[in-house]
Amino acid sequence: MNYDAIILGAGAAGLLAAATAGQAGARVLLLDHAEAAGKKILISGGGRCNFTNTGAGPGNYLSENPHFAKSALARYTQWDFLALVERHRIAWHEKTLGQLFCDGSARQIVTMLLDECARGGVEIRLSTPIGEIVHGDGMFRVAGATAPQLVLATGGPSIPKMGATGIAYDIARRFGLGIVPPRPALVPLTLGPDAQDLTGISGLSCPVTARVGTASFTEAALFTHRGLSGPAILQVSSYWTPGAPVTLTLVENAAERLRAARRKAPRARLRAALSEMLPNRLAEAMAARIGFGTELGNTSDAEIDRAAAALGGLTLFPTGTEGYAKAEVTAGGISTAGLSSRTMEATGVPGLYAIGEAVDVTGWLGGYNFQWAWSSARAAGEAIAARGRS
Template sequence: MDYDAIILGAGGAGLLAAALAGQAGGRVLVLDHADKPGKKILISGGGRCNFTNTGTEPDCFLSENPHFAKSALSRYTQWDFLALVEAHRISWHEKTLGQLFCDGSARQIVAMLLDECAKGGVEIRLSTEIGEIGHADGLFGVAGKTAPQLVIATGGPSIPKMGATGIAYDIARRFGLDVVTPRPALVPLTLGEGDRAFRDISGVSCPVTARVGGTTFAEAALFTHRGLSGPAILQVSSYWSPGDAVVLNVAPGALDALREARRKMPRAHLKAALSELLPKRLAEVLSDRIGLAQELGNTSDAELARVSEGLTALTFHPTGTEGYAKAEVTAGGISTEALSSSTMEARNVPGLYAIGEAVDVTGWLGGYNFQWAWSSAAAAAGAIAERSRR
């Protein structure tokens, strides 16, 4: 036995799990095929890393088992990670909706995690291919090294240009763990030719309430040359399936605003009224789509109600998503049915753990997925340390 635990993946979850297990006395090795640790951390949050969210609650996560994340999230909270950030004297600021960012650079979070790993005597080997994983006599064998505990922290296939792959699922299946079908999440949606007018106003954004089924988010939407993006769209994309409608309310209180416009400028046309409520290019597209030809003064309440519905229930049927290349995270993954919610250990394979994005737990946009990485890492690290002491 060379180590107490081998951790596959030098991302956020893998590094924190290694640091905590190492500081608790475990001999830990981290392996990653990348040439640098924490690559996804470095590009996150526009380079400033949205490292957690003050509003983190289990309801902010998707999973086939919506209760699975509760244990880990309650035992290593956003406040625990923030305390670590502050202990390293990393200055931070809060943006909208509880999102916490570094004042400086995401590199500070990577440096913090590496410093914590060094405190725990963790060995990190980069540019190392995992290859075949052996398992015999209670030991896992990887890249010529052995340990009684193995942690899958390799993430999902989102952002493949950073070297992301679906290797976590291959490893899980190798050990008999089920995998919930992975799919891109927090991802822009594409629109077809029938909505080309909206694609032609690429770059226009406005605050909206976006809805898919019974799920709504009130943030900004962005029209792109391929379809829809922006925070509100990324949020609902995690709940979207092919065939689902995406409904936008682009003008709350539209009916009252239109009635007021009719009173103030009865000779104006719809485009002029909408330009008071929305970006001009969007107002032009919507006025053409709604098709109200007469002056506002000659428009009935019933006609204004129809116009209002076109603004408060603007409906699209996306043709798809922009895929893993543009997805911030991967939904689905290693089934939570195979794992202990308190330790992240596989129920039927003692010593095997899965944490972070590799698991079927997906957070909202805004630091929630990082918090899941930290919380699940801490859960696994505690179990690793306890087993190492036996």
């Protein structure tokens, strides 16, 4: 059968691209090897889908070309997607740092997108292997269907238990598009034997400022039996490279606070003073790391400064990450150098598009990656319809 476009991947980006193009008059076929649409949407945000962020903008994304996302994000914003949510009467609420969630279930977002596809007359085929893609005479042939336009919306390999693969990269390479080496992002970090004192307090969470290079995030960190997790760690993990340190500020203004503790309780020991600033188990671990057990009144200013340096800049060297199995997204992917920032179309292959997580645009934790999916999908969907009308 002939269509105006075939979209591969019935996730967030694929569903909205299909709905956009279909409602603008294009004949669209949406294919996915999974048995259900929007599987990653359903597990996101603890099952409530953190579907966007009020602060979403180009500065919240990593890419080899940091300017690439500007056009799509400006033309379909978080407020545009929120308006769609509200048209479908989906109740929502805002959590910290501008994160927007469904009051009910993430399934409401999937249902909304499927309803939008139905309005556009989109044909959806699930449990359909993509198989071989044949391209010739300006047409793409996939799974028995033919169209002059093909959209890669299959995401990246993060969360493979949901059926995620790197097939988009294989297809892109075949058509001559470059690939920025993919890596797990928004992922827990692992620590080695030199940090057994910290992995020994697994389950403990506390607010920190985590830094990797010039990137820093002030949120909670979670100590695990294998290393570090929690929002602050997931954020900096996207910037982390093997061998690089991660620095945690556990106590702000530590020197000032320790001197105040020394004046107030000179007979107290460091662990007791730290327990006023940190959870008890972390206070004990840090007191042991810092390594002096004398009463605070007997500590020198140099010792106070040394303790403050450890509390204000605990430097750790992760041994790696928990990998794609625990990564919320994939960084890297199809290089933006071969794509139009306005339409997401491959500049060297007319009719071929790449959107969403498959592209080398990776957002922060907190709804930013969904917003990139919506914005890039809208750009491609409008371009598909415009080409069909021309």
